[in-house]
Amino acid sequence: MxxxxxxxxxxxxxxxxxxxxxxxxxxxxxxxxxxxxxxxxxxxxxxxxxxxxxxxxxxxxxxxxxxxxxxxxxxxxxxxxxxxxxxxxxxxxxxxxxxxxxxxxxxxxxxxxxxxxxxxxxxxxxxxxxxxxxxxxxxxxxxxxxxxxxxxxxxxxxxxxxxxxxxxxxxxxxxxxxxxxxxxxxxxxxxxxxxSGAVEREAAKIRTKAPFDVLVIGGGPAGASAAIYAARKGIRTGIAAERFGGQVLDTMAIENFISVPHTEGPKLAAALEQHVKDYEVDVMNLQRAEALVPAAVPGGLIEVRLAGGATLKSRTVILSTGARWRQMNVPGESEYRNKGVAYCPHCDGPLFKGKRVAVIGGGNSGVEAAIDLAGIVAQVTLIEFDSQLRADAVLQRKLHSLPNVTVVTSGQTTEVHGDGSKVTGLSYKDRNSGELKRIDLEGIFVQIGLVPNTEWLKGTIALTPRGEIEVDARGQTSVPGVFAAGDATTVPYKQIVIAMGEGSKAALSAFDYLIRTPAAEEPRAVAAAEAVG
CATH class of the missing domain: 3.40.30.80 (Glutaredoxin)
Incomplete structure (x- = not known):
């Protein structure tokens, strides 16, 4: 064997x-x-x-x-x-x-x-x-x-x-x-x-932490790189992540990471976490940020409030919250998520062996998913909103060579159907004729890109209409002392190697900010000192 x-x-x-x-x-x-x-x-x-x-x-x-x-x-x-x-x-x-x-x-x-x-x-x-x-x-x-x-x-x-x-x-x-x-x-x-008591115990522990010089929010490639570069400067560095590794954990194969011919997302995520832990970085995992409170005075402390009830303070903050799979936002999608609606063809594809499935999205990820699934399932229907597929030509040629794949362009998915326990089909609108059509099937794999994890920042820092954090060439946001990096920002091309570079740059920019901006006494501390005097 x-x-x-x-x-x-x-x-x-x-x-x-x-x-x-x-x-x-x-x-x-x-x-x-x-x-x-x-x-x-x-x-x-x-x-x-x-x-x-x-x-x-x-x-x-x-x-x-x-x-x-x-x-x-x-x-x-x-x-x-x-x-x-x-x-x-x-x-x-x-x-x-x-x-x-x-x-x-x-x-x-x-x-x-x-x-x-x-x-x-x-x-x-x-x-x-x-x-x-x-x-x-x-x-x-x-x-x-x-x-x-x-x-x-x-x-x-x-x-x-x-x-x-x-x-x-x-x-x-x-x-x-x-x-x-x-x-x-x-x-x-x-x-x-x-x-049941773990969340409160962890929140109590976090409340006792002294302010950081650099606090990184998010543990993906950008966040890990930012934490490492900040820690190497010898300054007090912390990283709070809802899920260390981020979107990389859901990536099957990585073949364009320079100097590494091939690796897998979970392996890279584990290596990132270990690299961070090699430095004096305070790693706080399973911590979801809920609010950002800018410093009350120039050079003052910025606050990040966590879902568990604790608050962290830091002289600078680097936002690297990444992105998540974009959903179709049609009736039935949420109801039948993990009951036929899936987002990872590599993971869940084998469960649909011999069945009929649809892939939503005609970019590289959608076409690759359809090719992979065609070797497992009975029938694949790929539905693309645009009038033509957007995937690389070599992928399209492979897709069109498969006998059990049907390609629908100019198709807008309108509803996911089910029997209360599992998916039974979907409806889509032909955008050319306006006709509504229904497909009977057992699985739907959604591959339509990513959406930034920035909802919690609305009203605090400048975001684009798509929800991306607006940053300048140094990674600075609209709030002094707050920097950002990775897939959550306006930097084009959402790639691991780019996110790592942007995270490193944000850390260097935060360090530059720290040495050029005198630390301000907090208003309460000043008031207390005056009262004693």
Whole structure:
């Protein structure tokens, strides 16, 4: 099952196991069970601390558990954890085998202290780059707390189960049989959702923080670069991010990042976060900004109010809040999101195998999505608002060569239809004739660009009609001491490498502002000093 090179690498990792573990298999006579048995035999042969046992006692076949001998610690995979999930398998072997996690001691203790019995089930697909974060987080929680159980399920191998539970997007997580979450979630997010007091404790901690010299809002490529460049100047730097990594986390393949021929979004996001943590940067994750309050006096402190109830203060602020997928904003879209309306063809495409889908958008992302989906689904209808596709010519040639793809131009999507639980079709208007048409289908993939995450800044700084933050050549906004960078700004060409450069520039501009602008005493401090005098 595993080639010689992979076995050699895996053997090296498995040397870190300190406690004996069992691989307990449940198999049938199918081909996938035979593949799984081969995989488990290969793994067991690489370490004398691993034994393979076949019990066939689990309802899901093929599946297997990784069990720490003599304890209640275990995790389970239903299916073959290859592709994006192979790393999840390796980590599970190590963690159940006693190898310590690199997570903070505080977070580990928080997991161990969770009170209650938690039975998690996660549906994933092998092509999903978002799923490993969820699978690995829940596996680690199971390895740390014996009252937590987790099974990761390859939805493609259990289609009847997926249909019955109406799983139409991955990752989808159930807790004790009830829906818990959909989409990418990190360990901190999952724990915070379970620990009801976590938000208030974190807000109380943030309230005690001293003012920063530079405070970065947003943890994507622009924000990470800004934080690194600011910290290298030796000034007090903080970064508050709702989701460290931002839109990069949802990017499947990155092939135009200079000097790196190919990488994946989650890998780049992890590298960015580690690079930031290599410096003295106060990283505050899972923090969503709600309001920006300009300094009361020149050179004074700028305030950023957070959704959790705390407020941060800083002499300068760099806004790098990025962008998110643009929605169609038609009836039925929100109602059927993750019930047939999807935004990631790589993640959710395998769930629509043999079904009919539409792709909305004729740019590069839309055409690429249609090409990818054509190899999985029965029929793809691509709908473009303009009179012609906007994708590169090479992509259009490939698209038109596919027999199960229909292209509709001058089409305006008007409504998403469903039966209350899932998508059943969509309607669009022919912009040439005005005729309304309906397509019966099971999935809709929206690929119509991005919208900046700047709603919370309206009325505070200058924004374009599209919501982009207006910046000058130095990254300065309309508010003194407030800079901005990345996809949320008016800088053209929304690219990772450009966002990184803009973030670095904004940090340098903020530092220049600091050395040229004397720090002002806050009005309250001045009043208090006068009262004492």
């Amino acid at each position: 595993l080639d010689a090179n992979l076995k050699t690498q895996l053997r090296g990792y498995l040397e870190r196991i300190s406690q004996p573990i069992e691989l307990v298999a449940s198999l049938d006579d199918g081909a996938k069970s035979q593949e799984l048995q081969g995989l488990l035999e290969d793994i067991a042969s690489l370490s004398d601390k691993i034994t393979l046992v076949r019990r066939d006692d689990d309802a899901r076949k093929p599946s297997f558990s990784i069990h720490r001998v003599g304890t209640d610690i275990a995790v389970r995979f239903a299916g073959l954890p290859m592709g994006h999930e192979f790393n999840s398998l390796v980590l599970a072997l190590l963690q159940v085998g006693g190898h310590p996690s690199k997570e903070s001691a505080e977070l580990i203790e928080q997991i161990k202290d969770l009170d209650g019995d938690y039975r998690f089930e996660t549906y994933f697909s092998l092509s999903c780059q978002n799923c490993p974060d969820v699978v690995q987080a829940l596996n680690l929680m199971s390895a740390l707390n014996p009252r937590i159980r987790h099974v990761a399920i390859d939805g493609a191998l259990f289609p009847e189960e997926v249909e019955k539970r109406q799983v139409m997007a991955v990752p989808t997580v159930f807790l004790n049989g009830e829906p818990f979450a959909q989409g990418r979630m990190g360990l901190e997010q999952i724990v915070a959702k379970l620990d």
